[in-house]
Amino acid sequence: MDLSWSDSEQAFRAEARAWLEENLAAWHDQHGGEAAIASGDTRAGFAQHLDWERRLHDGRWAAVSWPAEHGGRDASLWEWLIFEEEYYRAGAPPRVTQNGIFLLAPTVFEFGTPEQQAHVLPRMAAATDLWCQGWSEPNAGSDLAGIAARAVRTEGGWRLDGQKTWTTRGAFCTHLFGLFRTDPESERHRGLSYLLVPLDTPGVTVRGFGRLDGDEGFAEVFFDDAFLAEDAVPGGVLLGAEGAGWKVAMATTGSERGLTLRSPGRFLATAARLVELYRAGLSDPTASAHAGPTAPGSTPSARLRERIAEVWMRAEAYRLFTLDTVTRLAGGAVMGADSSINKVWWSELDCELHEIALELLGPAAEVEGPWSKGWQFSLSGPIYAGTNEIQRNIAAERVLGLPRR
Amino acid sequence: MQFGFDDDQLAFRDAARDLLDKECGPAVVRAAGQADPGSLDRGVWDRLAEMGVLATIVPEAADGLGLDEQALVLVLEEAGRAALPHPLVETAAVAAPLVAGGPGAPGVAGGPGPAGVPDAHGLGMVATDLGGPHVACAADADWLLLQDQRAGTLHLVDPAAVVLTPVDTVDRARRAATVDWQPDPASVVTDDPAEVALAFDRGAFGTAAQLVGLGQRMLDLTVAYVVEREQFGVPIGSFQAVKHHLADALKELSFARPAVYRAAHSLATGAEHRARDVSMAKAMAADAAWLAGRQALQCHGAIGYTVEHDLHLYLKRTWALAAAWGDAAWHRDRVASALGI
Numbered sequence: 224m225d226l227s228w229s230d231s232e233q234a235f236r237a238e239a240r241a242w243l244e245e246n247l248a249a250w251h252d253q254h255g256g257e258a259a260i261a262s263g264d265t266r267a268g269f270a271q272h273l274d275w276e277r278r279l280h281d282g283r284w285a286a287v288s289w290p291a292e293h294g295g296r297d298a299s300l301w302e303w304l305i306f307e308e309e310y311y312r313a314g315a316p317p318r319v320t321q322n323g324i325f326l327l328a329p330t331v332f333e334f335g336t337p338e339q340q341a342h343v344l345p346r347m348a349a350a351t352d353l354w355c356q357g358w359s360e361p362n363a364g365s366d367l368a369g370i371a372a373r374a375v376r377t378e379g380g381w382r383l384d385g386q387k388t389w390t391t392r393g394a395f396c397t398h399l400f401g402l403f404r405t406d407p408e409s410e411r412h413r414g415l416s417y418l419l420v421p422l423d424t425p426g427v428t429v430r431g432f433g434r435l436d437g438d439e440g441f442a443e444v445f446f447d448d449a450f451l452a453e454d455a456v457p458g459g460v461l462l463g464a465e466g467a468g469w470k471v472a473m474a475t476t477g478s479e480r481g482l483t484l485r486s487p488g489r490f491l492a493t494a495a496r497l498v499e500l501y502r503a504g505l506s507d508p509t510a511s512a513h514a515g516p517t518a519p520g521s522t523p524s525a526r527l528r529e530r531i532a533e534v535w536m537r538a539e540a541y542r543l544f545t546l547d548t549v550t551r552l553a554g555g556a557v558m559g560a561d562s563s564i565n566k567v568w569w570s571e572l573d574c575e576l577h578e579i580a581l582e583l584l585g586p587a588a589e590v591e592g593p594w595s596k597g598w599q600f601s602l603s604g605p606i607y608a609g610t611n612e613i614q615r616n617i618a619a620e621r622v623l624g625l626p627r628r
Numbered sequence: 629m630q631f632g633f634d635d636d637q638l639a640f641r642d643a644a645r646d647l648l649d650k651e652c653g654p655a656v657v658r659a660a661g662q663a664d665p666g667s668l669d670r671g672v673w674d675r676l677a678e679m680g681v682l683a684t685i686v687p688e689a690a691d692g693l694g695l696d697e698q699a700l701v702l703v704l705e706e707a708g709r710a711a712l713p714h715p716l717v718e719t720a721a722v723a724a725p726l727v728a729g730g731p732g733a734p735g736v737a738g739g740p741g742p743a744g745v746p747d748a749h750g751l752g753m754v755a756t757d758l759g760g761p762h763v764a765c766a767a768d769a770d771w772l773l774l775q776d777q778r779a780g781t782l783h784l785v786d787p788a789a790v791v792l793t794p795v796d797t798v799d800r801a802r803r804a805a806t807v808d809w810q811p812d813p814a815s816v817v818t819d820d821p822a823e824v825a826l827a828f829d830r831g832a833f834g835t836a837a838q839l840v841g842l843g844q845r846m847l848d849l850t851v852a853y854v855v856e857r858e859q860f861g862v863p864i865g866s867f868q869a870v871k872h873h874l875a876d877a878l879k880e881l882s883f884a885r886p887a888v889y890r891a892a893h894s895l896a897t898g899a900e901h902r903a904r905d906v907s908m909a910k911a912m913a914a915d916a917a918w919l920a921g922r923q924a925l926q927c928h929g930a931i932g933y934t935v936e937h938d939l940h941l942y943l944k945r946t947w948a949l950a951a952a953w954g955d956a957a958w959h960r961d962r963v964a965s966a967l968g969i
Contacts, residue, residue: 224698224893225630232629301629501969529957532964536887536908543886546631554632564879612868618878619871623851626866 226546228305235298236305242282243313250275262596263319264440269395272319276350285348286324293340294348300549308488312495322391323347323354325484327400330417330462334471338458343419357387357401357420357444358472364389365613367402368411368469372446374403374418380453381405381418381460383426383446389607393442394431397422398456402468415468419456424449436599484608485569487542493576493597494538500583500594501531530579537572544568560621563614570604570611577601631886633702640695641702647675648710654938660713661800661941665767665792668803673714673753682720682751683728690728696896697721697830701837701889708841711945713801715755715765717834722827723754723773726817727784758782759831759953762795762804775824776811782824783815799944829906832953833891836906836913840888842946843881843917846924849939850874854927864927873923880916887912904966907959914950914959921946 228236251257254271261268279285280294288303289295298306318324324347331343346352363369372385387393387401399420406414422429426449431439451460463471544565552558577598581588588595605611619625633641651672660668676682684700686692693699700721707716752770757763766772772785790809797804818824851874854865864870891909894902921943925932932939950956 224632224889226890226893228629498967498969505969528964528969529960531969532960532967533911535967536912536960536963537883539908540883540887540912543631543890544883546629547886547889550629550631561882564875564882567875567879568883612872615872615875616868618875619865623847623871623874623878625851625854625871625874626863628866 228301232301232305235302236309239284239306239309240313242284243309243315246278246282247313247315250278260316262436262438262440263317264392264434264436264438266395266439268438269319269392272316273350273353275316276318276320280349285320285350286328289328289344289348293344300552304486304488304545304549307486308491311488311492314492319392319395320347320350320353321484322356323352323398323400326356327354330400330471330474333474334417334463336458339419339456339462340458342457352398353392353396354398354400355390355393355396355422355442357390357393357399359389360386361388365610370402370404370415372401372403373407374405374416374451375407376405377450380455381451383418383420383424383449383451385446386443387446388441388443390429390442390444391607392440393422393429393444394439399444400462402472405465405468409466412469414466415472416465417462417468417471418451419460419462420451421455424451424455426450434599435602436596485573485604487538487545487569490538490541490569490572490576493573494535497531497576497580497583498535500580501528504583527579527582530575534572534575534579537568538576541565541569541572560617563609563617564622566608567605567611567614567618570601573601573604574598631889633698637695637699637702640699641706643679644676644681644703645706645709647679648672648706648712651675652710652712654711654941657711657713657801657941660803663803665794665803665805668713668765668768670714670753672712676714676716681716683724684720685725686728692724692728697833697892698889698896700834701892704834704837705841705844705888708838708945708949709845711801711842711845711942713765713803715753715769717831717838718756718759718764718773719751719754721830721834722756722758723751723771723784725830726773726782726823726827727751754784755787756831757807758828759835760951761806762797762802762952763792763807765803766792766805766807767794768803772807772809773817773827774807774809774811779811779819780821780824781811781816781819782827783811784817785809785812785815797948799941799948801941801945802948825903828953829903830895832910832959833888833895833906835949835953836884836888836891836909839910839913839917839946839949840881840885842942842949843877843884843913843920846917846920846939846942846946847874847877847881849942850877850924850927853931870927873927877916877920877923880912880919884909884912884916901966904963907954907962907966910954911956911959911963914956917946918950 253274254260260271263269263272276285283296286295287298287306291297328344328347331340347354358367360370360372362371372387374381374383383403399422401418401420402415403418404414405416426447428445429442431442434440453459577594580594581598584594620627656672680693681703683692684695685697688694704717753768754771754773755763755766755769756773758773758775769787772787772790774783774785776783790807792805792807795804795806854870855863857864888909891905894905924939925943928939931937
């Protein structure tokens with residue numbers, strides 16, 4: 224084992240840290256201070272966050288692991304982990320472009336034609352095209368293979384009908400990557416195709432609606448005999464082979480669950496903030512609700528202190544688990560079904576981190592703020608990207624070898 | 629950055645696993661729970677000694693293998709998986725490096741310590757009270773490593789010179805006793821608080837490695853059982869409730885294991901955060917193995933709730949080791965202190 228970073232990796236970290244510090248401050252100033260920046264899941268906040276995304280792109284930090292020709296900097300997986308640690312440590316905002324960069328892009332790299340790659344990737348990195356995910360439908364959630372939205376081949380393109388939903392930031396995005404049934408005779412996983420759809424296509428209607436926290440972060444997308452021209456995306460709107468959509472889509476779910484969507488840096492940063500919150504309560508009991516009417520002058524309980532130690536360990540264990548994963552990937556292994564326990568781990572950890580913070584805050588927890596916001600968002604983790612129940616099934620069947628039903 | 633083991637370390641593990649599979653099956657663990665004090669069978673122990681495992685982290689200059697905790701951790705995990713009843717952690721992880729730790733150490737010419745300890749190999753089997761008052765295999769050991777709480781010294785004591793009182797532990801194969809003894813300056817092996825702290829951390833770390841192995845054994849036993857056992861005309865492992873129990877055990881063990889491996893690295897490199905890392909490993913391994921045991925028993929149903937089935941051998945060892953060398957709450961407290969809270 225060698226748990227040290229090389230000189231070049233340390234230099235990479237220093238460069239990222241310096242850039243983030245300077246540019247975060249500049250971005251905050253640009254919008255009248257950090258407090259004036261709204262949630263990226265609101266229309267106004269999304270626009271502010273696009274300014275941030277463009278800063279990232281100008282600094283070549285938008286997609287560090289991509290090849291330079293597509294807007295990245297050819298960073299290794301190790302450097303990518305370092306960047307993520309620094310990103311969340313600096314308090315940089317959630318990436319409003321993440322569904323494109325972390326979910327669609329890996330698929331485009333694997334299945335896209337050179338022409339598709341040359342068009343889609345640089346515009347994605349530059350936040351020119353903004354991609355949302357069109358997989359779930361009202362009747363196809365955990366049972367994703369129940370997809371009913373149709374695409375029928377026609378002269379020069381496709382005719383789309385049906386509905387997608389739970390589309391994150393769909394109301395603010397420009398493009399959708401989705402799964403459509405292209406073989407009307409097919410059932411389940413067969414006969415699906417992976418299509419790239421500009422949302423301004425006539426016949427496509429997007430309706431945003433409020434998530435649990437009230438932000439318009441969700442959308443449903445209606446396709447009403449919409450004509451999708453084959454060349455609506457240069458290189459073609461079909462990603463991978465016709466009818467191979469399931470295989471193409473599943474190739475990215477390993478990324479979504481396992482490694483790239485929620486890196487350890489994010490939870491390490493939250494755990495560090497939780498430790499700070501506890502410390503602040505200790506040094507100034509009046510700063511926390513524990514000085515409230517029910518418990519005058521009391522300090523946070525020993526039980527909370529122990530729980531904080533526990534969740535800090537769980538965040539740190541996720542980092543170590545990831546170091547192990549990346550060591551194996553660097554040695555030529557491929558992401559396997561163990562990405563499913565990974566997803567259960569980080570999503571439940573996120574809930575717990577925020578739950579403890581709310582308990583520390585006491586009556587102040589009901590006030591809108593970063594912790595109450597984060598708490599509500601954390602609750603989506605066990606649901607999105609394949610519910611944790613589905614992930615446990617996958618782990619039991621594909622890692623432990625238990626029989627399918 | 630390389631979070632993994634080299635081929636030599638993995639080969640060492642494989643050799644230990646083969647040996648333990650052959651020489652330390654459930655029958656050996658059962659027999660250890662029934663043998664009289666002082667008559668623990670040493671078959672598997674002698675094979676481990678021949679392999680050099682007892683002196684894994686003893687320097688080559690002192691006739692050891694000259695490896696470090698990163699090699700030992702995998703072997704201790706295997707010892708846990710086998711529920712090896714002998715005090716391997718106490719001997720190989722705690723006592724051996726203490727006694728043959730380097731120039732001036734006991735066992736090296738001119739070092740302190742009692743007469744009659746020629747070197748780390750001459751130690752034989754060591755039991756200790758560093759991990760708690762119930763000294764496992766106390767009546768079977770060749771030496772006792774005992775802590776004088778008041779003076780903060782560690783002593784290497786001839787078992788014949790103490791009074792042992794057997795303790796009826798739930799895990800009979802613990803073979804535990806309490807020790808009544810009088811510290812004697814001639815038996816001191818160290819009075820250095822840093823050495824004592826290191827010895828404790830090595831014991832807690834080694835126990836964490838065993839717990840991960842125990843948890844994995846219970847999970848493996850249960851997977852094999854639920855695939856075979858049928859109810860309602862299908863294997864019970866096809867039911868989602870059973871799958872989720874075992875997925876949770878898998879998850880907790882999968883994340884505790886890297887914490888244990890990192891503790892091995894921190895010990896091997898003398899890392900600044902060694903104590904924190906050891907505590908993280910022990911707390912997480914104890915909780916993970918505990919959960920694996922709960923899920924294993926539940927998924928076995930009534931057959932697991934017997935002494936005829938083997939599961940209880942691993943379950944009871946898990947309970948014992950979870951509480952030894954500092955329980956999870958004690959170690960979480962130490963992590964909290966390291967975090968400055």
